[in-house]
Amino acid sequence: xxxxxxxxxxxxxxxxxxxxxxxxxxxxxxxxxxxxxxxxxxxxxxxxxxxxxxxxxxxxxxxxxxxxxxxxxxxxxxxxxxxxxxxxxxxxxxxxxxxxxxxxxxxxxxxxxxxxxxxxxxxxxxxxxxxxxxxxxxxxxxxxxxxxxxxxxxxxxxxxxxxxxxxxxxxxxxxxxxxxxxxxxxxxxxxxxxxxxxxxxxxxxxxxxxxxxxxxxxxxxxxxxxxxxxxxxxxxxxxxxxxxxxxxxxxxxxxxxxxxxxxxxxxxxxxxxxxxxxxxxxxxxxxxxxxxxxxxxxxxxxxxxxxxxxxxxxxxxxxxxxxxxxxxxxxxxxxxxxxxxxxxxxxxxxxxxxxxxxxxxxxxxxxxxxxxxxxxxxxxxxxxxxxxxxxxxxxxxxxxxxxxxxxxxxxxxxxxxxxxxxxxxxxxxxxxxxxxxxxxxxxxxxxxxxxxxxxxxxxxx
Amino acid sequence: xxxxxxxxxxxxxxxxxxxxxxxxxxxxxxxxxxxxxxxxxxxxxxxxxxxxxxxxxxxxxxxxxxxxxxxxxxxxxxxxxxxxxxxxxxxxxxxxxxxxxxxxxxxxxxxxxxxxxxxxxxxxxxxxxxxxxxxxxxxxxxxxxxxxxxxxxxxxxxxxxxxxxxxxxxxxxxxxxxxxxxxxxxxxxxxxxxxxxxxxxxxxxxxxxxxxxxxxxxxxxxxxxxxxxxxxxxxxxxxxxxxxxxxxxxxxxxxxxxxxxxxxxxxxxxxxxxxxxxxxxxxxxxxxxxxxxxxxxxxxxxxxxxxxxxxxxxxxxxxxxxxxxxxxxxxxxxxxxxxxxxxxxxxxxxxxxxxxxx
Ligand SMILES: Cc1ncc(C[n+]2csc(CCOP(=O)(O)OP(=O)(O)O)c2C)c(N)n1
Ligand SMILES: [Mg+2]
Numbered sequence: 001x002x003x004x005x006x007x008x009x010x011x012x013x014x015x016x017x018x019x020x021x022x023x024x025x026x027x028x029x030x031x032x033x034x035x036x037x038x039x040x041x042x043x044x045x046x047x048x049x050x051x052x053x054x055x056x057x058x059x060x061x062x063x064x065x066x067x068x069x070x071x072x073x074x075x076x077x078x079x080x081x082x083x084x085x086x087x088x089x090x091x092x093x094x095x096x097x098x099x100x101x102x103x104x105x106x107x108x109x110x111x112x113x114x115x116x117x118x119x120x121x122x123x124x125x126x127x128x129x130x131x132x133x134x135x136x137x138x139x140x141x142x143x144x145x146x147x148x149x150x151x152x153x154x155x156x157x158x159x160x161x162x163x164x165x166x167x168x169x170x171x172x173x174x175x176x177x178x179x180x181x182x183x184x185x186x187x188x189x190x191x192x193x194x195x196x197x198x199x200x201x202x203x204x205x206x207x208x209x210x211x212x213x214x215x216x217x218x219x220x221x222x223x224x225x226x227x228x229x230x231x232x233x234x235x236x237x238x239x240x241x242x243x244x245x246x247x248x249x250x251x252x253x254x255x256x257x258x259x260x261x262x263x264x265x266x267x268x269x270x271x272x273x274x275x276x277x278x279x280x281x282x283x284x285x286x287x288x289x290x291x292x293x294x295x296x297x298x299x300x301x302x303x304x305x306x307x308x309x310x311x312x313x314x315x316x317x318x319x320x321x322x323x324x325x326x327x328x329x330x331x332x333x334x335x336x337x338x339x340x341x342x343x344x345x346x347x348x349x350x351x352x353x354x355x356x357x358x359x360x361x362x363x364x365x366x367x368x369x370x371x372x373x374x375x376x377x378x379x380x381x382x383x384x385x386x387x388x389x390x391x392x393x394x395x396x397x398x399x400x401x402x403x404x405x406x407x408x409x410x411x412x413x414x415x416x417x418x419x420x421x422x423x424x425x426x427x428x429x430x431x432x433x434x435x436x437x438x439x440x441x442x443x444x445x446x447x448x449x450x451x452x453x454x455x456x457x458x459x460x461x
Numbered sequence: 462x463x464x465x466x467x468x469x470x471x472x473x474x475x476x477x478x479x480x481x482x483x484x485x486x487x488x489x490x491x492x493x494x495x496x497x498x499x500x501x502x503x504x505x506x507x508x509x510x511x512x513x514x515x516x517x518x519x520x521x522x523x524x525x526x527x528x529x530x531x532x533x534x535x536x537x538x539x540x541x542x543x544x545x546x547x548x549x550x551x552x553x554x555x556x557x558x559x560x561x562x563x564x565x566x567x568x569x570x571x572x573x574x575x576x577x578x579x580x581x582x583x584x585x586x587x588x589x590x591x592x593x594x595x596x597x598x599x600x601x602x603x604x605x606x607x608x609x610x611x612x613x614x615x616x617x618x619x620x621x622x623x624x625x626x627x628x629x630x631x632x633x634x635x636x637x638x639x640x641x642x643x644x645x646x647x648x649x650x651x652x653x654x655x656x657x658x659x660x661x662x663x664x665x666x667x668x669x670x671x672x673x674x675x676x677x678x679x680x681x682x683x684x685x686x687x688x689x690x691x692x693x694x695x696x697x698x699x700x701x702x703x704x705x706x707x708x709x710x711x712x713x714x715x716x717x718x719x720x721x722x723x724x725x726x727x728x729x730x731x732x733x734x735x736x737x738x739x740x741x742x743x744x745x746x747x748x749x750x751x752x753x754x755x756x757x758x759x760x761x762x763x764x765x766x767x768x769x770x771x772x773x774x775x776x777x778x779x780x781x782x783x784x785x786x787x788x789x790x791x792x793x794x795x796x797x798x799x800x801x802x803x804x805x806x807x808x809x810x811x812x813x814x815x816x817x818x819x
Binding site: 006007008009010011014032035044045046047049051070071114115116117118120121124159185188190191193195196197198199200201202203204205206207208209211226227230231235236237238239240241242243244275276278298299300326327328329372375 | 608618630814
């Protein structure tokens with residue numbers, strides 16, 4: 001059986017090369033591993049190594065030939081028991097035929113199938129709270145803990161790991177009481193080793209558990225972002241849907257108070273740009289609890305962004321056995337008809353304050369809490385825009401490449417006809433967060449700025 | 462986790478005790494009896510598997526040369542004895558395996574159909590990852606093979622997590638986490654060593670020391686080139702194994718797995734091996750001489766070595782030739798399959814990004 005030796009591609013981009021030199025001649029015995037020829041590309045000279053054994057029969061392409069296309073037959077190798085001189089050389093053709101199943105442009109015909117993007121599940125709403133249900137004022141911190149504890153009771157596979165989550169009861173006391181109830185097997189103190197324990201948590205999820213990985217704050221998760229993105233977010237896709245990675249990465253995010261630039265950053269836009277992740281950033285206690293439960297239950301990896309400054313605030317939580325909220329649905333916090341203010345996390349509080357103030361001036365503002373940053377609830381934003389025709393985004397974070405930028409793009413692409421004024425963003429200043437009290441105050445978004453922007457888009461400034 | 466490791470010895474008394482601990486606890490057992498006593502069937506099985514990997518990889522190299530395989534393609538030629546020796550000692554359906562991007566051999570050592578592996582290399586819908594992963598990203602949850610990871614070192618902490626799951630479920634399984642000599646310099650490897658030892662996780666860390674990380678020879682990158690010693694700081698016993706001898710690798714696996722299964726915590730095993738081909742297909746190979754490669758091929762080749770041993774022990778040359786012929790056929794069929802099936806449909810572009818609908 002004669003073997004055709006073809007011009008090899010030596011790099012992913014190589015299409016042709018120069019056959020610089022033959023190191024073997026016709027009639028030479030070849031064993032696997034022998035270097036038969038040298039091939040030059042624009043980048044390097046490479047050796048062409050024999051894989052099969054035999055006798056070099058006919059050389060089809062002379063040394064020194066330039067522009068030899070990848071796949072061209074350059075020589076024939078006679079196998080065991082064949083006479084090299086008998087081998088019929090195939091007609092030399094410089095071109096590689098584009099045969100189905102061979103050569104470069106292989107594959108199926110142009111697909112008729114539409115490339116369909118997933119559509120949001122129709123009509124998913126928050127669960128109905130039955131009439132007569134009582135409410136308990138609960139801090140966001142406790143609501144998060146309650147959500148975790150309920151899920152840990154429900155599912156043995158759920159566990160929490162992170163720095164100081166167990167014996168210390170959480171650096172911000174979010175895991176308070178969990179060690180007592182669930183013991184050290186399920187509430188695990190880790191060393192200070194973010195990259196490593198994010199990897200271990202992700203691997204445990206691949207292995208069938210449902211880990212909640214706490215970062216003391218998301219600033220430190222930068223050391224672990226590789227596992228969040230490369231290991232957790234992409235694996236399901238890369239495996240063609242075989243590998244599940246139901247892990248929750250959670251912790252405080254965004255500016256705290258007077259802790260300086262390295263401890264004050266909103267990573268919402270970073271994670272929200274990554275396909276394969278779910279990104280949740282709740283504001284009040286009921287959402288914190290209901291979305292935490294949903295985050296733990298979903299089969300997809302979740303980044304759950306909390307806010308230290310909101311942990312201590314209390315809001316009503318319905319006294320229900322199993323309050324689980326839908327992921328990917330924004331919430332209209334306040335209905336209004338004159339202008340829409342879109343916000344998430346701590347900025348929802350500012351937006352609500354601004355709406356109060358605007359009401360005093362006769363402007364009826366609608367406030368939307370996005371709650372989930374990925375997948376983003378475009379429909380709710382666009383429906384509100386269609387109603388108010390004016391939109392402001394309030395975001396505690398940098399303006400450049402922000403969630404605000406994304407909302408503006410959505411409004412331009414799909415809401416342009418509804419716009420009566422340019423969409424406006426109110427964000428932090430575009431600087432690392434300063435320490436000095438006065439500068440910090442200047443750098444951060446506040447209610448007056450939101451009010452001002454809303455008035456501006458209403459042409460009332 | 463919080464349970465105190467059963468095997469934790471009292472603190473060492475002197476630095477020399479520490480060295481003893483690191484070098485000799487499992488190494489001694491191996492030194493006493495270096496080669497696994499395989500039955501004839503086992504020998505033949507090892508031979509077949511190693512040869513399958515060799516021929517498969519050679520074919521993959523050819524398909525790459527023809528443009529049928531794109532991107533990065535890292536071949537396992539020369540290292541066959543490592544995956545075959547270790548994985549043959551696993552309990553199927555219980556233990557888990559994870560590795561980096563040089564993963565074809567580990568999948569084949571599991572007996573996974575070469576067709577779906579080759580079809581993944583050519584990016585076809587019949588590939589094991591539906592053509593969405595490629596050479597570096599293949600998985601088989603059915604076999605508890607967890608990839609196939611492209612970030613150097615990431616598989617080590619992910620493997621720690623798989624081991625944590627074994628421990629958490631108390632299922633008696635262990636995780637085998639492979640990484641390269643280059644990966645051994647990543648910080649997360651040591652973060653994982655620390656937690657694995659601290660929590661007594663059932664994991665065998667395997668350094669496949671093939672002497673190079675891309676173009677960097679071990680001694681140009683590593684202050685401590687004896688990788689099996691690098692667990693010492695975490696009290697993880699080390700083993701140094703000839704990774705070119707499948708029977709020695711298998712013997713080492715027996716010793717290491719027993720240690721781990723007894724609840725004594727992680728083991729660090731260094732398998733000394735060699736890759737014959739370039740790092741990936743586009744490797745100019747200027748960092749080593751032809752002679753170095755040829756010398757290893759001629760004197761240390763794991764397949765030739767086993768073949769010699771088998772013939773000395775009564776196998777017939779012709780029978781072994783027949784095996785080679787059969788394997789060439791299997792590989793040819795895999796290549797045909799992988800060349801002729803269609804690429805994924807365009808409608809697959811947006812599938813598998815998320816599992817659930819929102
Ligand atoms: C974090 C990271 N850095 C760099 C690379 C690029 N890279 C891919 S393989 C490799 C060499 C790794 O060598 P080694 O760990 O010895 O494994 P081997 O390829 O020899 O099997 C490098 C630098 C990468 N994939 N990931
Ligand atoms: Mg290496």
